[in-house]
Amino acid sequence: MQRIVRMLPSGRHLPDEQWEQHHRFVLRTLVGLTATVIAYASYAQHGLLGALGLALPVAALGLAAALPILTRGEKANLGAAGLMTAAAVVVHISGGHTEAHFLFFALLPLAALYATPAPFVVAVGYVVLHHFVVGSLLHGSVFMHGQPVLQMALLHAVLILVESWACFVAWRRFEDRRELVERLVSERTAQLRRQHDALARLAAVVHSTDDAVYTASPEGLIETWNPGAERLYGYTTAEVLGRHVRALVAPEMEDLVEPALLSLDRSSNLHLERLHRRRDGSVFEALITVSAIRDAHGALTGHAAIARDVTAQKRARAEAVDAAExxxxxxxxxxxxxxxxxxxxxxxxxxxQQRLTARLSARRDAHSAVLLLDLDDFKSVNDVFGHGAGDAVLLSIAERLGACVRPEDTVARLGGDEFVVLLEAVHGLEEVTAVAQRLIAASNERVEWGAEVFQVGCSVGIALIDPADRRSTDEVVRDADIAMYAAKTAGRNRFEVFEEAMREEVVAQSQLSRDLRRATTDGQFLLLYQPQVDVESGRITGFEALARWQHPVRGLVMPDTFIPIAEGTGTIDLIDDWALEEACRQLAAWDEAGLPPFHVAVNISAHRLARGDLADAIRSGIRSTGVDPARLEIEITETATMSCAVEAAQTLHDVRALGVSIAIDDFGMGHSSFGRLRALPVDRLKIDRSFIAALHEDTATGSIAGAMVAMGSSLGLDVVAEGVETEGQLQVLRSLGCHSAQGYLFGRPLPAEEVGQLVRRSTSTVVPAGDTAVP
Structure with missing residues (x-):
């Protein structure tokens, strides 16, 4: 059975539209057969009802095969059964005439329209069962009366099976041929598609390359011309097609064209360097690769060339040789x-570093020492007379230092005005101090520079190294540096020998850093508020919140002491967040006390600005206190917006979206450009106090402060002057059109509880100086 199944054609899955067409043909055939059965039965005098009864099985199978709820296989099997039923009914009506049996043979191939074996097998099986079962039970229904039933059944079965076998063989052969053709078509299509894709990619490369690519006939007539060739030679495609390649070479090279073309018959590729010319007549050095194009028989049909301008490369190669030399x-x-x-x-x-490391690793019996020197008054030489004078001083000092030590000792310059002397082997502290005194004396000698005479001096820190010293090179230099700063603190132009006690100051700074971390959680910080006033009316418009540290031991610590430490340790973020929350809380408290709705400005560090979550901290403070965000302002330094430009811009936009104002503090001390300010969501510019201090009534026009006020006004920004201390400065600012000001003229920073008193005392005049002052 399995062998028979394997012999059957596998068939194929027809597309839905094609299968439906075949099925509709079978259904129409069944309709025609139904009508034929009715007509034939009526002709055989079965009567109308008898005719309809005989046609009923065919019609029922046809209707069932048309039901949409059935699968394709079920419809096909019902259609095949309907075809064979129609043939069986016709044989029955004919009384078993042999000629009627040919209808089986006529209809059997229609079962193959479904392109699957199942309907065909159903049809064959139907015929076999019909002949043996019905032919045996109903004499005269399948075979004529008087005929041997078994003989006729075997005869018809053989004929049916032979026809079925012939149909199966033809179908199988057809399927094999179809599959072969489809496979060949598919393979050829895939091959052509790959060739097309390869040609498309090659064409894209040729089209996009900067090199000139063109093809020519065997005689040298140009046939194709890519955009790279247009750019290199200056000829458009229309101008150059059909011209000889001789038009592309320099006049002195034309005689070499024909031999090169003839040589392509013997070789497939040529690599040439020739002088070529452009459309405008200019000549350049070209590297040309020419490849022969041949047909399937090897005959030359043309050539393809790739040309590249190598003038710059050859020039660069020559320059590289010179550079190497x-x-x-x-x-x-x-x-x-x-x-x-x-x-x-x-x-x-x-x-x-190398020599000091070797000295520390050697573990010799002798002592050694490191002396670190820093010139005392060198900065004033550079600042007043320039770097030329400073270099002259450094050269003179360096020469003198070398003369003060032995050949085996090392004198090095660390940078700037710092020098280090490594004494390799000394016999005691006295020898080291004697060298230090000589170095100081040498540095104190006068240095002449043109008509000028300089005398600088130096401070020296000494770090002794004993044979059992376990310090690293960096630690030794660090200790010498600590001793040098101790010498400067003690009066300069002297030396100090490092002692462990000198680290106490460094330790104190470290302790201050640790105290700073606790201060943020122990409530040791407080805010003081300095008024900001409207320049025209003199009314208080707001306050700047200034942080102070009330240390339990040191007392009041000013920002210039703890802010650098806080920025170095990252504690500044905690201080900024605390200041924001405290300012919001104080605004709410002043609202409850019935004070006017002025704004409060809080300083934010560059470090906090770069973190990117400043808007979240402000939003938290606003929600917890319920204050209007428009009354809160953050101040950032001009340099902060430059040190973290991308992060600062995004953070400031997030803050501005909350309704909080943004001010640039210490404006003029950085390097902000006009375009940079326009890109930032800034509301106010605060001119640095150094520019305000330079204001006088006779310097208002053309002053830097005046230019800053004008620039701020042109940008639509409110301009605030910091550090206003005199009435004269206020008058100048008023004449310049400055909007707001703050400084000791209006009041020193006040505790929060005294702000209410100041606001209630203020009138339409400027707040008088000398109010309650807190440092």
């Missing part, structure tokens, strides 16, 4: 510079 000449100088200070010629930091 210069680098070779400079190699010795670079080696020297890698180990020595370029200005003074002394050893640099790397050499000092």
């Amino acid at each position: 210069r680098l070779a000449r400079q190699a010795g100088e670079l080696t020297r510079l890698a180990l020595h200070d370029p200005l003074t010629g002394l050893a640099n930091r790397a050499v000092l």
